[in-house]
Amino acid sequence: MxxxxxxxxxxxxxxxxxxxxxxxxxxxxxxxxxxxxxxxxxxxxxxxxxxxxxxxxxxxxxxxxxxxxxxxxxxxxxxxxxxxxxxxxxxxxxxxxxxxxxxxxxxxxxxxxxxxxxxxxxxxxxxxxxxxxxxxxxxxxxxxxxxxxxxxxxxxxxxxxxxxxGKLDSRxxxxxxxxxxxxxxxxxxxxxxxxxxxxxxxAAAPLQKSWNGxxxxxxxxxxxxETDNTNFVPSWYNPFTYVQVSEYPSWKEVAQWGMKVNQTPAPGPLLAGKIAAFKKAANGNPATYLLQALRFVQDDIRYMGIEMGEYSHRPNNPDRVLAQRFGDCKDKALLLCTILRANNIVADMAYVNTDLREAVSEILPSPNAFNHAIVHAVLNNKVYWLDGTMSYQRGSLADLCEPDYGRALVVTDTTTQLTPVIPTTRGKIAVREIFTLPDDANKDGKLEVVTTYHRDDADAQRAELAGTSMKDKEKSYLAFYKKLYGDVVIRDSITTRDSVAGNTIYVNESYLVHDIWKNDSSSNKLLFTTNAQSFYDALSFISDDKRKIPVSIRYPYDLDYQIILHTPVKWSLDQTPLHLQNEYYTFDYTATIKEQQVILSYHFKTFSDHIPVKFIPQYVKDLKKMNEVTSMDLTWNPGTAAARHPDGKGNWLAIVLALLFAGVFAGLAFIFYKHSVTPAGETPESLPIGGGLVLLAIGLVFTPMGEITGICKMAVFDYSYWISISDRQDLGNITVVQLFLIMEMMVNIFMLAYSILLAVLFFQRRDTFPFALATFYFIATVFIYADNSLNHYLFKTEKPKDIFNINSILWPLLRMAIWVPYLLISQRGKNTFTMPYRPPQG
CATH class of the missing domain: 2.60.40 (Immunoglobulin-like)
Structure with a gap:
């Protein structure tokens, strides 16, 4: 209207x-x-x-x-x-x-x-x-x-x-x-x-001649x-043949022209009243004053330009702009300058070109080099670039992001050249796509998406949310995931949360994915393929490494993106991390596993708005590497009902072998139990257990309990896990892996039998106890080191970084360093464990 x-x-x-x-x-x-x-x-x-x-x-x-x-x-x-x-x-x-x-x-x-x-x-x-x-x-x-x-x-x-x-300025x-x-x-x-x-x-130089004076x-x-159909061209790139004509000798003269164009009288009553209200609300704080003035111009003065005649470049009087409550970029900029100057804040108009950006410095000085006006303000020796047209900008003054305008002509009587607009504060986008994969091909999968926008990315998202109905937003997001994963339906409506103070926006999505497991006819297994599309959309994908024009990339851009998969069984991955870094972008990819959770992590950050021609061959190579990790196939053979329902039954092969091993090691323990160090017939005196040995007694009592707990939790007893190993193409020789699991279980049962034997020897104060204890600690150290190393080699697990980890060799070594010397050196240790084996009296 x-x-x-x-x-x-x-x-x-x-x-x-x-x-x-x-x-x-x-x-x-x-x-x-x-x-x-x-x-x-x-x-x-x-x-x-x-x-x-x-x-x-x-x-x-x-x-x-x-x-x-x-x-x-x-x-x-x-x-x-x-x-x-x-x-x-x-x-x-x-x-x-x-x-x-x-x-x-x-x-x-x-x-x-x-x-x-x-x-x-x-x-x-x-x-x-x-x-x-x-x-x-x-x-x-x-x-x-x-x-x-x-x-x-x-x-x-x-x-x-x-x-x-009447000055010439044309192309x-x-x-x-x-x-x-x-x-x-x-x-x-x-x-x-x-x-x-x-x-x-x-472009050809002109032919010059004189004619009629x-x-x-x-x-x-x-x-x-031919028509140029090349995609991903930077906005500043101009391939056309042309000549620029300018009668302006320098940027200084253009700035002087701007000074004349932007002159304005003192604030009228309406604007003076608004300035007084800002001062009162700021209570003497110039930063608060600046921020509320900026918000007012951005949000309360709507964008509308009547750029007829000389008003194509001349701003309207700030009092008029305030009264009509609308204006274009130069109207808003001059109004903001007037309000800031009224509180002794240095503020000047600044001309920029939103298309040419830094490339504006490569053309001849002229007023028509620019298509936008902002404000250059200085407060407490810090420079702020303020754009009055950026509605929905939020956050504190310290978090204000500089607009990506490259170069600006600050309109002052001392300006002689363009000023760089250096970005020091940038936004960030964090995406978490969380899949829950069912344990049955007939069940639905779940997808939860949490996207967090920070700073200027939050500003852009806030503006988009304000201009789009939630119905259209849901329709758009649903179409996005349908394209990737097929039969997707909305589970819960999109929810958003706007943290205005921190300038952060959270967007939550929830979907059901029907038939998330697909039948892989080639292997007769179930297949799920991830698609890192959020990262994929951030890149300009080209394949021509002979391209002769630059490639645009999104800048500034910082994407932290993860795909998190909750799987029905334990997985391991054979995924090599990818790290690419140069002066134009950085890209990182890693895949990690935590029990039944697979995490694919991507990070893409740009440092430039384009890829120059000289770097395009390397960029094409990098794109191929990135493309290889943007998707991943997970295959799974649920097998029997027990495999589809892991709690249905255990792995009877492992259980039978465990009982067999337990019997063998119990027999070996009994044989060692009858062994003595003291010569036959001697009956030395023995001190009762006391002193520091009480602490050792407590440890020996709880050690078998810990061993039993660890054995019960071993994956080898889970039939679904045992069966799933055969589906793991990343594990190499499956027989070797299964043999390792059996051997790992066997050694743990051996350590259980040994720990029980130790407790018996201790409380009977047997003369073989000190040697048996030292040997136990030595075997435990070797076993922990070998087990960790083989797990890392076979399953590509991370090596424990915490030296105090429960599976660290530090603990048996520490216990051995304390108790073995104590038993060999202390008088109580020597006089306590002296009892030989005594056969039962028949």
Whole structure:
């Protein structure tokens, strides 16, 4: 409604200028005679017509731009595509005059200018971005156009934007996608003008000559090229052939122009009242004042630009912007500057180019080098780049992220060059996709997604959430996971939580995945494939390592992404970590396992907005490596019902072997029990157990209990785990792995029998106890070291990093270092364990 109201209000003011004038061709034209007998290569004609002539002459002193075209219609497609004439102009300061509209047919000229019925259409292609420029299109539909006709027309646009005071600042392009047979462009200037040229992409230098006391620069070559369909091109990359013309000698002069354009009177009553309210609320804290002023301009002054005439570059008075509660980027920037300066905060307008970014420094100085205005503020010797158009920006002043604008022209009377906008604070995105895989192919899987956005990524997400219904959001997210995992349905609605103070947004999703296990016909097993799509979407995937233009990548970008799989059985992985790092990006991938949980971790961070041509071959190689780890297959053979339901029964093979081993080791323990060190017949005296031996007694009592607990928890007794080993392609020789599990179980039963024997020997104060204890500790040390090493080798498990881990060799070594010397050196130790074996009296 606002836009419609503006159109209704502003249209009467423009209506008198909405007129297409007619006149003969201007007398100031430099003579140019085209060769109308020339023809283009027919293979290059695609729309059914070509340009027999393109002539453009610009007289800078008269502020007049003359255009002259001849279209040659060669087919019915050309009649459809080439029978309209349209010219864009701004009636605020430009006058459109047509000099000729003629159809050449069979050697005759049909003059269509006298009866031309132009339609004047409001162009306003930027209304979707809430910008009203007041431009119009003069549109003419030619009648009775036939195959073979030549359509010739010429017009002039007189006038230029008064905001530039007649200074030259333009770009002349020499590129076309259709054949142009005769091509001519010129620029006519006074010899007193100090103009500068800069040529891009091998543009030809102009031919210079004098004519009627003026200087004429001429070009007569055009670069005809195929349509560029290359993807992932940086916004600042311009492959076209063109020349920049500028009359501004330096950035200092552009800044001085900006100072004049952005002058404003002292705040009026309305703005002064608002400033006083800000000061009162800030209570003397300038940081609080700055932040609340920024939030007000961002959130309470809506974005809307009426950029007619000189107001394309001149901001409106801040009092007016406050009263109407809308404005464009320069209106918001000047309003914010005025509010900050009122509290003695250094604040200046700053011009940036959101497309060129840092590349703006490579072009000639000019006001048209920029397309956006922000604020450069200094508080407590810290620089802040403040963008009044960034609604939904939150967080503290310390966490404010600098916008990625590369270079800025700070509008002050001391500015001489562009200032880098250096990003020091960046956002981050953390994604956790948590899958619960069922223990039955007929059960549904679950997917929980938790995404956390920090700082400027939270700002962007907050704006997206504000402009999108939750219904559409859920529909979009669901489509994303359906594409990856098939039959996915929403389990619970999306929930969001916005931590405004910390500028963090949390988004939670919950899904059910039907038929999450797929039947792998080649192996007759169940298959689930992960897809790291969140990471995948952050990259610009190309395959041409001979590409000759840079590749855009998302910057700034920091993604911490994990896929967490809760599996029905224990898994192990044979996944090699991947680490890539260079001056443009870093990428890390690791896969870890914790019991029945598999964690795939990705981290991707960029340091540049593009990959230069010289690095593209390496980038293509890195992409292949990254692509190899963006998905992973998990295969599983549930086997019998017991395998599908792990608690159904144990592994009877392991149980029987355990009982057998227990019997053998019990017999060996009994044999050792009857062994004595003391010569037969001697009966030495023995002290009762006391002193420090009480602590050893406690340990010996609890050691068998710990051994029993550990044996009961061993995976070898779980039938589902035993069966699943056969599905583990990453384990190599399965027989060796199963044999290791049996041997591990056997040694644990041996240690159980040994620990019971030790307790018996201790409490009977047997003379063999000290030797048996030392041997036990030695065997325990060797076993723990060997078991950890083999587990790491066979199952690729992590080696314990904590030296105090329960499975560390430190504990038996420590106990041996304490108790063995005590038993051998202390008098109580020597006099306690002296009893020989005494056979039972029959």
């Amino acid at each position: 606002l836009v419609l109201s503006l159109l209704l209000i502003l249209t009467p003011a423009i209506a008198p200028a909405q007129k297409v004038n007619t006149s003969p061709a201007p007398a100031w034209l430099v003579p140019f005679t085209p060769d109308l007998s020339k023809k283009p290569n027919a293979k290059n004609i695609s729309d059914g017509y070509y340009l027999l002539l393109l002539e453009e002459q610009r007289h800078a002193e008269l502020k007049s731009n003359y255009q002259h075209f001849i279209r040659q219609i060669i087919s019915e497609a050309g009649i459809q595509n080439g029978s309209e004439i349209s010219v864009d102009y701004d009636p605020q300061y430009e006058k459109l005059t047509f000099h000729k509209i003629v159809i050449h047919r069979d050697g005759k000229e049909i003059n269509r200018l006298p009866g031309a019925a132009f339609k004047l259409l409001q162009k306003e292609q930027d209304l979707s971005r809430f910008i009203y420029s007041g431009t119009y299109t003069a549109y003419l539909i030619l009648e009775d156009v036939r195959k073979g006709d030549q359509i010739e027309y010429a017009y002039s646009i007189n006038g230029d934007n008064p905001i530039f005071n 002349i392009y020499f590129v076309a996608y259709e054949p142009i047979v005769n091509y001519y462009k010129n620029l006519i200037v006074s010899p007193q003008r100090q103009i500068r040229f800069k040529r891009y992409n091998n 003026l200087t004429v620069y001429e070009w007569n070559k055009v670069d005809v090229r």
